[in-house]
Amino acid sequence: MDKESKKQEMFEKIQKRKEEGKTVRKIVGITSLVIVAIIAIVVLSGYFYIKSALEPVDPNSTTEIEVEIPIGSSLATISSILQENGVIKDARIFKYYTKFKNESQFQAGNYTLTQSMTLDEIIESLKTGKVYRKPIFTMTIPEGLTLEQIANIVETNTNYTKDEFMAKVTDEEFIENMIGTYPEIITEEVLEGNLRYALEGYLYPATYSFYEEDPTLDEIITTMISQTKEIVLGYSSLLEEKQMTVHELLTFASLLEEEATAQTDRETIASVFYNRLELDMPLQTDPTVLYALGSHKDQVLYEDLKVESPYNTYEVTGLPPGPIANAGKTSIEAVLNPTDTDYLYFLADPEGTNHFAKTYEEHLQNIETYLR
Template identity: 70%
Template sequence: MLDENKKQEMFNKMKERKGEVKTVRKIVGIIALVALLIIAIVGLAGYSYVTSALKPTDPESNEKVEVEIPMGSGITLISTILEDKGIVKNAQIFKYYTKFKNESEFQAGSYALTKSMTLDEIIESLKTGRVYREPVFTMTVPEGLTLEQVADIVQKNTSHKAEDFMKKVTDAAYVEQLITEYPDLLSEAILKENIRHPLEGYLYPATYPFFEEDPSIEEIIDTMLTAMNTIVSEYTPVLEERETSVHELLTFASLLEEEATAQTDRETIASVFYNRIEIDMPLQTDPTVLYALGSHKDRVLYEDLEVDNPYNTYQNVGLPPGPIAGAGKTSIEAALNPSQTDYLYFLADKEGINHFAKTYDEHLSNIEKYLR
């Protein structure tokens, strides 16, 4: 009788365990099902959101929205502007869409876009440069010009005299005001005693559209500073990592702009300058002598190299006090991404082709070969 009771007790315990196992399995199954439902809902919501963001923000709207794309804007800034204006639903998705479609080369300008436009239509508009209003005139400022040369271009295209433009860009109070307005671009470095012109090298060289017949000098300066600010802001993380100032970057880039005779030479010339700076060897670049002299000459004479001026890199080690001209984006990027070489010398032959050398003897050989 006792054995029967034990058997019954064991049987009852086994039933209880089986019941517990079934209950646990049910709970696990329910949790797994809920998790799958959550994943499905999140995935569906994400898919729905992305799909929605790829569609026009308001398919029924034909209202024109004026959108300004500043000179030198990258896709990140353009995407943010479009989202802020309500032309696209999500800046990140528009950015990724353009990258997926391998679209680039968007043009600066003032656009009339609508919220009913598809992403492809928006991209096409930004690529073709169909502007909202035709500019009254455009003003082209080439790379490598000094402020005084920029002043001459302003005089040719507007009613402003070159001397009035120069008076404005060298006005201490005005420059102080600009430093406050453009804190990421301009610093007190441009006001140092040995700087010839505070804004030298800071007005970005480009072709600018103007939508009024006679813009003020301040508007012209602001337009060009804004363009440079946009360009330089792309490299802020690199400058911070290398502990390099914007002033040093634009100074270095201006030397490349004046020395390079071909786009591919800039990185190599940059390596020469960096190699010389590394060993405290004067840069000895002729454009700084011409800037120190304040005049253009087809040929720099030996006596010119003796001029006592802080911009003369034959007499002073390191970079000059500030930029000597307006550098374009190619030179700015070359200043940040020089070639890795052992070159210390270079010269341009009669056709403007640069030849590089590691030693002074090699350099003398190049002089004999290409210049005599």
Template identity: 55%
Template sequence: MFQNIAERKGEMKKARKIFLIVAAAFVVIMLGIGIYGYSYITSALKPMNPDSEETVEIEIPLGSGVTTIATILEDNQLVKDAKIFKYYAKFKNESQFQAGTYDLSQAMTLDELIESLKSGKLYREPLFTITYNEGWTVEQIAERVAEKTTHTAEDFLAKVDDPAYIQELAAKYPTLINPEEMLAENVRHPLEGYLYPATYPYYEENPPLTVIIEQMLEETNKYVVQYQEAIAAIEDINTAHKFLTFASLLEKEATAATDRATIASVFYNRFDEGMPLQTDPTVLYALGEHKDRVLYSDLEVDNPYNTYKNQGLPPGPIATPGTASMEAALSPSKTEYLFFLADKDGKNYFAKTYEEHQQNVAKYIDTQYE
């Protein structure tokens, strides 16, 4: 009997040991599954490739639900797991997605993908932004780039003035870039006036100069392509280079109270009369300095950009024109004015004759300096 009891105790110990081993193995397996699952889900919630600079074009068909969209994203390697994207979108209560063609990036987070698919445009949180103002010269843009990035102003200017780079850009932007005009002997900076003024987002800590430059060119190119037929129809500004040059004159003459369209009409009237444009900002650009008032002696500077000494447009733009100046160049007012001036408050006074103009000078300009 005692032997039977001992044998039973031994069997119970073995059973308990086996149970503990099985239980421990189960816990280890479940823990492993949990760690793997947590790791997998965490990974699936992150961008596929945070360093990617390329975009992938996808098509979201009309009427697509979140399940279909999630599958399209996974098939194009924009998300790791379609189910996780689907449940994440549902958890965030996101469902109003738009059909269409999208250029998305593997560097985008799930929130950025969702925002893009909701808004109908590419959305990413930039690391930083840089604002370039209307009317700035390429040298001022270079200084701003140097302030905000590790690039020097000298490096920026060397890039935008590089003839080989201009030739490369001509292949990318054939409507906008004409090396023959831009690399002409008297042009100071080939890309002067071509770098559209706006606030631009950047998605890497130190974007290459080509990215910085071509973001601005992309915007200018959009307008030039849009206005291409209208530009070609105006004899005096019938190329992109001439158009941007003309628009830059309007930009530099403009103040808060300036009517660009009326100033544009003055310039076109002067073309028709065979008169020089005689605009002070071109003199300042020729001098390479800013002045509150252009002196009569300044008007004699021997420089191709001086429109007092040279007929027609200067060799190239003198600043970056904004949209308002571009549109004024294409839609000038209908006037007979040949002269204008601005007083110290920026208000413009126009005249049809030189005699009227001299009266305005005496009344609104000379009295300011008495």
């Protein structure tokens, strides 16, 4: 073979290798694209599957599903039970979601769940032992209201009239039932003849959620009393230390609640009342006069101070026979943790700022300075 033939043969081999290299690169490129496409499809499919599994099975479902969680159930077991009952879409997703949120301490029991519940709602239910649902309606009871004012709110938010509410909270059989049901907070003290309403001050101010369209009056009232129990029993040791009954606590706290203004110092007002009680001085707080009169007035007149009533703290020493309104947590805590002072008098100026005095002469000077 001559020299030219060898060159030609080498050239052809080089060209062949180039073609083969191009073919290989095409195959590799196409294969890579296919692999990337497959990965993208898998990732997207996984994403949409997980996204779907994190959503309610049927957001519009109202069908109730009875689910039993046995004692000692592991998270994996609970997840499987929920999937088997159709409450969730995927047990594994629920398990991983729960671990991701660091949720635990689920409670055994029987639950009535629905397919419209979110994973968070299901988790909350299993943690509290109660079914967590969106309320049908809520009702807010502000601080400082009397039973009659609460009755107006109930009438506005439910199908019950004010008269029906008042008939229930003043019914002797119902009151006796409440004493038996809540002996820790409601005692025979509420049956003393000089109380206007036995359950005045025992319906705690809060926003309440109701999951039935028409809860009974018993359910509405006991829900509020139960909240009072939950709040008050948190201070059992302080009550024992002060040798104070729950009835006395709620009575005292109601005075602070009614005397309060936006800027008031309830702990200091509480100290004034404590100092007066120790000296057997009348508390002389206007809200008790208004409660005795049974009407609201912008200004208490001198003649009002003479009203004959066990609630009139201008005429009667000591605490009134019972609460004059419902008291919130701030007022309850002020009764149990008053400021240590020597004050015997206080007044609020037109802006709501309180001014305290140790002597009557100082109090008269405050009147002259801030009210005239």
